[in-house]
Amino acid sequence: MSRWWGPNIEIDGSWLLLKDGNYLRRGVTRSMWGTTQSWELAAAETWESDVQQVLKSIDKNRVGQLLLQEINAPGRKKCKIIPIQAANIEETRARPADWSKAMKATERFAKCPNDDFCSATASQPGATPHSSLLRGTGEGSSVRVHYHPGAWMASHQMMGVDGLGLPKLGQEDVLFHELIHVYRAQLGAFEFQVIGGAFGFLEEFYAVVLTNIFLSEGRPDAVLRGDHALEFHSLQDAGQPEDASEFFQRNRTMIERLLNDPSMSVLMHGLTRSGGTAQIANWNPLRVARLARDMYSSLP
Numbered sequence: 001m002s003r004w005w006g007p008n009i010e011i012d013g014s015w016l017l018l019k020d021g022n023y024l025r026r027g028v029t030r031s032m033w034g035t036t037q038s039w040e041l042a043a044a045e046t047w048e049s050d051v052q053q054v055l056k057s058i059d060k061n062r063v064g065q066l067l068l069q070e071i072n073a074p075g076r077k078k079c080k081i082i083p084i085q086a087a088n089i090e091e092t093r094a095r096p097a098d099w100s101k102a103m104k105a106t107e108r109f110a111k112c113p114n115d116d117f118c119s120a121t122a123s124q125p126g127a128t129p130h131s132s133l134l135r136g137t138g139e140g141s142s143v144r145v146h147y148h149p150g151a152w153m154a155s156h157q158m159m160g161v162d163g164l165g166l167p168k169l170g171q172e173d174v175l176f177h178e179l180i181h182v183y184r185a186q187l188g189a190f191e192f193q194v195i196g197g198a199f200g201f202l203e204e205f206y207a208v209v210l211t212n213i214f215l216s217e218g219r220p221d222a223v224l225r226g227d228h229a230l231e232f233h234s235l236q237d238a239g240q241p242e243d244a245s246e247f248f249q250r251n252r253t254m255i256e257r258l259l260n261d262p263s264m265s266v267l268m269h270g271l272t273r274s275g276g277t278a279q280i281a282n283w284n285p286l287r288v289a290r291l292a293r294d295m296y297s298s299l300p
């Protein structure tokens with residue numbers, strides 16, 4: 001039996017996604033090539049309950065709550081979270097059921113035969129001769145999230161220099177990041193442009209910045225992430241300004257683009273409100289951008 005978080009987020013442990021792309025049904029043990037893999041009923045139960053706990057703690061953060069409310073808004077496409085093996089940390093991802101519908105109507109992009117995203121245009125790196133060129137429709141798509149909370153617990157999994165109290169990615173941070181992709185795919189707002197550098201794609205820049213705002217709201221002293229590498233690099237490590245205003249100045253075009261995305265106006269409004277206790281997150285370059293925009297628009 002699945003668990004849920006709101007009407008649109010299903011936590012479904014009935015099939016385990018293996019590294020080779022195959023699925024293993026709950027309660028089944030499979031022996032192949034001399035190795036045995038199993039997805040025990042008890043493990044599936046634990047996974048579902050653990051994921052629900054992670055969502056519960058995301059919901060306790062005001063940034064997380066705003067996002068979960070939006071994902072669960074009436075009429076949105078569904079999100080299904082499915083399990084991966086805890087050791088397969090790099091399999092963590094959000095995959096739209098239909099890439100064309102997840103993309104903004106203005107986007108053209110290339111898709112590989114293995115259903116992975118290549119790049120925004122055929123001429124950009126990542127596109128291969130065999131990839132098909134598609135056009136976005138902006139209709140919005142349902143999304144599957146491949147996730148295991150245990151994957152982000154083990155100290156050997158290179159999440160920063162763990163075990164010494166140093167910064168690393170937490171369970172909530174990782175799931176929140178994937179949920180940003182979910183939300184934008186639901187909205188048909190994906191714009192998977194290659195931006196190069198340590199973020200790779202525009203969509204990843206958005207997810208990392210929003211997750212930093214989530215982190216800053218939950219733990220005002222949190223060390224924030226400076227790129228999209230699997231290994232944790234702080235803003236400082238990644239050569240990005242730690243100050244939110246300076247971060248905004250450095251990345252102004254992309255932050256303004258996110259702030260002004262009409263499909264995200266509800267979330268953007270919630271995140272950038274100001275005034276006393278209503279104000280969200282210490283580190284919030286979107287609020288800096290909103291203040292700059294409001295000031296500009298009030299000029300005679």
Ligand SMILES: [Zn+2]
Pocket residue numbers: 177178181203204207
């Ligand atoms: Zn991502």
